[in-house]
Amino acid sequence: MHDGRMVIIEKPNIEKDFCFGYSTCGQGSTYDECMKTHSAASADLDNYFKEKNLEYFDKRYEDYIEAQSSEGRNLYAAPQYHSQSNSNPVRCLSFKYDDELVPEYYEDVTSEDVNNFVLGISFVRTKFVKSIDTYLKKYGTKKIRTWTYWVDE
Incomplete structure (x- = not known):
């Protein structure tokens, strides 16, 4: 941030399990649609x-x-965690509406902060794409699970 504090961008996890649900009482895809998608x-x-x-x-x-x-x-920027002092160096950016604000915890961010955060997101996304490609190169699709299930009880 402009004042030297850090903002958290969480490292994403690679999702390896994908399920496709269907319904027999109109609450989602039919069995045939589900099987086609799967x-x-x-x-x-x-x-x-x-x-x-x-x-x-x-x-x-x-x-x-x-x-x-x-x-x-x-x-706004908010503390990642609350401590006794207000000098917490780690922040997270979040959207808050005026009625949700607690003034002593949230502070405005500059457009430069937002631009830097978006650059950080782009950097993390690039690394994530590389991780996905590395995963596919190492394991192929043998560890990726897909299945269908019946949504209705």
Whole structure:
């Protein structure tokens, strides 16, 4: 951050288990739709695996990336953990609405902070893509599990 404190960007985990649910009473996909999706994913498991893992990562940080260009979002820095002193060097960025703010814990961030955070996200994403590629090179798809299940009770 502009004042020298750090902001946490969590290292993502590689998801290796993918399940496809179906319903017989209209609460989701039918059995045939589920099997079709499962078959398509299994046929091109390398790409499905990479796409889904990146999708989880991208969804987690898309609001921060939008905040880089959006004036209407309120982005604040908050302590990663609370301590006796207010000198906690580790911060996390979060979106808070005015009625949720506790002034002594949350502080405004500058556009430079947001830009640096987005650069950090890009760096972590690049490393994550490399980790996924390394995983696929080392193990292939033999440790990736996919299955279907019946959603209804």
